[in-house]
Amino acid sequence: MVQLKQFQCDALLRAAEAACVENGARLTHRRRQVLSALMQSPNPLSAYEVLDSCNRSAATSMPAMSVYRILDFLEQQSLVHRLASSNKYVSCSHIACDHKHFQKTHFLLCEACSSVEEVDATEEANQALDHMASAAGFKLTSQQFELSGICTTCQNNAG
Amino acid sequence: MVQLKQFQCDALLRAAEAACVENGARLTHRRRQVLSALMQSPNPLSAYEVLDSCNRSAATSMPAMSVYRILDFLEQQSLVHRLASSNKYVSCSHIACDHKHFQKTHFLLCEACSSVEEVDATEEANQALDHMASAAGFKLTSQQFELSGICTTCQNNAG
DNA sequence: TCGTGAACGATACATTATATCATTTATAGC
DNA sequence: GCTATAAATGATATAATGTATCGTTCACGA
Ligand SMILES: [Zn+2]
Ligand SMILES: [Zn+2]
Ligand SMILES: [Zn+2]
Ligand SMILES: [Zn+2]
Numbered sequence: 001m002v003q004l005k006q007f008q009c010d011a012l013l014r015a016a017e018a019a020c021v022e023n024g025a026r027l028t029h030r031r032r033q034v035l036s037a038l039m040q041s042p043n044p045l046s047a048y049e050v051l052d053s054c055n056r057s058a059a060t061s062m063p064a065m066s067v068y069r070i071l072d073f074l075e076q077q078s079l080v081h082r083l084a085s086s087n088k089y090v091s092c093s094h095i096a097c098d099h100k101h102f103q104k105t106h107f108l109l110c111e112a113c114s115s116v117e118e119v120d121a122t123e124e125a126n127q128a129l130d131h132m133a134s135a136a137g138f139k140l141t142s143q144q145f146e147l148s149g150i151c152t153t154c155q156n157n158a159g
Numbered sequence: 160m161v162q163l164k165q166f167q168c169d170a171l172l173r174a175a176e177a178a179c180v181e182n183g184a185r186l187t188h189r190r191r192q193v194l195s196a197l198m199q200s201p202n203p204l205s206a207y208e209v210l211d212s213c214n215r216s217a218a219t220s221m222p223a224m225s226v227y228r229i230l231d232f233l234e235q236q237s238l239v240h241r242l243a244s245s246n247k248y249v250s251c252s253h254i255a256c257d258h259k260h261f262q263k264t265h266f267l268l269c270e271a272c273s274s275v276e277e278v279d280a281t282e283e284a285n286q287a288l289d290h291m292a293s294a295a296g297f298k299l300t301s302q303q304f305e306l307s308g309i310c311t312t313c314q315n316n317a318g
Numbered sequence: 319t320c321g322t323g324a325a326c327g328a329t330a331c332a333t334t335a336t337a338t339c340a341t342t343t344a345t346a347g348c
Numbered sequence: 349g350c351t352a353t354a355a356a357t358g359a360t361a362t363a364a365t366g367t368a369t370c371g372t373t374c375a376c377g378a
């Protein structure tokens with residue numbers, strides 16, 4: 001996950017706008033600012049990091065309230081995802097494609113560079129975890145996992 | 160996970176004290192208060208919930224700082240575990256037994272009653288998740304998963 | 319008994335999140 | 349275009365959570 005070039009970001013924003021319209025919602029200026037901040041960040045951002053990013057790259061300053069409201073909105077639209085383990089946000093990596101989050105989605109977090117990879121659950125993993133849970137009498141409901149590890153790039157840099 | 164009777168709690172506290180001594184640490188009065196609060200709670204508690212619990216059940220009021228310090232200490236001693244997804248704490252379910260957390264430990268969280276079950280990772284789950292991560296080039300490091308679901312009791316109550 | 323470091327108390331402060339209400343903006347119907 | 353309506357935002361206050369710092373007390377060993 002590398003910082004997006006501007007023309008890529010624009011294309012994603014157009015796709016995001018289309019997705020909103022399809023849901024009867026609007027991608028306003030403020031929402032676009034927040035989404036853009038997350039798209040351009042190589043790492044997940046906390047609400048206040050989003051706020052700072054927006055305020056650095058714009059003339060008018062955004063109230064903190066708006067960031068919280070807008071992050072909620074964007075999450076409902078599946079344009080961003082919230083990482084519970086760090087309470088930070090990442091932009092969805094499937095905004096431009098037709099991916100609809102039908103599968104469970106998991107996140108791989110690099111401990112070295114803080115990059116995030118959004119991956120679909122495998123059937124193998126679903127079964128193994130269901131199995132592990134049912135051994136304790138639990139019936140798993142939908143959820144996303146946030147798995148820590150080392151990404152390809154950082155493995156190569158270290159080796 | 161049900162609220163512990165007092166004599167069970169006392170036995171656990173004795174075991175916890177022994178574990179501390181083995182590590183060259185001490186289970187002081189304040190630490191005992193915090194650990195006891197977590198043991199007696201059927202659900203995970205946030206730092207301030209621990210604080211409230213301690214202050215309800217004791218004459219002298221505990222400063223918030225102490226709770227944070229002590230939770231860190233207890234976590235290092237593996238007497239309590241921190242749940243990253245909710246930023247709350249639970250007492251370890253293996254204080255009395257000889258369980259040493261050699262295996263990865265995962266947590267099953269009931270969405271209905273908020274109870275928590277601490278379970279060992281299965282080899283099957285480890286492999287499935289390693290496999291899923293390596294498909295994206297990630298090498299997983301140690302971690303704990305916090306899986307949402309419905310516990311046995313709540314399944315029966317619903318059915 | 320005294321020195322030492324760990325644990326704790328106390329205070330201030332920083333960060334993060336929510337509640338509330340006024341104002342502005344977009345939209346649809348006329 | 350004009351107006352009613354709801355959505356979105358601005359503005360302010362406040363709550364909740366977490367950290368930094370320093371002085372004091374306490375346990376323990378020399
Ligand atoms: Zn996504
Ligand atoms: Zn990396
Ligand atoms: Zn444990
Ligand atoms: Zn339950």
